[in-house]
Amino acid sequence: AQKVTQAQTEISVVEKEDVTLDCVYETRDTTYYLFWYKQPPSGELVFLIRRNSFDEQNEISGRYSWNFQKSTSSFNFTITASQVVDSAVYFCALSEASGNQGGKLIFGQGTELSVKP
Amino acid sequence: KAGVTQTPRYLIKTRGQQVTLSCSPISGHRSVSWYQQTPGQGLQFLFEYFSETQRNKGNFPGRFSGRQFSNSRSEMNVSTLELGDSALYLCASSSGAHSTDTQYFGPGTRLTVL
Numbered sequence: 001a002q003k004v005t006q007a008q009t010e011i012s013v014v015e016k017e018d019v020t021l022d023c024v025y026e027t028r029d030t031t032y033y034l035f036w037y038k039q040p041p042s043g044e045l046v047f048l049i050r051r052n053s054f055d056e057q058n059e060i061s062g063r064y065s066w067n068f069q070k071s072t073s074s075f076n077f078t079i080t081a082s083q084v085v086d087s088a089v090y091f092c093a094l095s096e097a098s099g100n101q102g103g104k105l106i107f108g109q110g111t112e113l114s115v116k117p
Numbered sequence: 118k119a120g121v122t123q124t125p126r127y128l129i130k131t132r133g134q135q136v137t138l139s140c141s142p143i144s145g146h147r148s149v150s151w152y153q154q155t156p157g158q159g160l161q162f163l164f165e166y167f168s169e170t171q172r173n174k175g176n177f178p179g180r181f182s183g184r185q186f187s188n189s190r191s192e193m194n195v196s197t198l199e200l201g202d203s204a205l206y207l208c209a210s211s212s213g214a215h216s217t218d219t220q221y222f223g224p225g226t227r228l229t230v231l
Binding site (some may be wrong): 027035037042043044045046047050052064093095096098100102103104105107108109110113 | 118138148149150152159160161162164165167172173175177187207213215217219220221222223224227229
């Protein structure tokens with residue numbers, strides 16, 4: 001069965017702190033993609049990153065970095081030197097290549113990040 | 118390029134009514150997916166359309182239906198509304214070439230059922 005778990009429901013940090021959002025997934029598929037999205041209060045889901053199951057290289061984009069470990073089925077997201085504008089709900093999602101005729105993303109429950117000044 | 122647009126942004130309906138939501142994808146995108154977001158169930162996949170055909174469907178009752186037009190715009194219909202249908206309805210578009218393409222989301226339609 002496919003499943004994404006974000007165990008941290010809420011995280012609160014003070015500006016400039018580093019914060020890591022955890023994501024653990026379950027799938028029987030050997031080819032799959034993992035995503036992170038950000039949902040600010042406006043409601044729109046903003047795409048952050050897409051990673052395929054064959055690429056375990058860590059990725060860094062500015063203050064954002066992602067750590068993908070197949071051995072532990074985890075795809076964690078770290079924000080370095082957090083800012084107030086990072087406050088949002090963050091979702092991790094899974095898309096399987098086989099058995100997915102199209103367009104189905106399986107989302108975790110989301111982690112609400114609050115960055116205080 | 119303009120992003121995904123959804124209309125209306127807010128809707129208030131009463132139980133038993135029906136509602137139609139609209140989604141215009143990013144230009145050139147042929148796939149549109151719909152999701153329901155509620156505090157209790159989170160984000161759940163409703164269905165996906167590609168080239169006017171429903172390719173995939175989530176686990177929702179038949180009251181939820183959709184369609185896609187030749188210009189890739191999509192509509193979603195919910196008939197016989199129930200209180201539990203109150204939610205944020207998000208649509209997303211992608212190129213559709215692969216089932217795992219990145220999906221880009223619209224701002225959502227917030228539906229309140231009284």
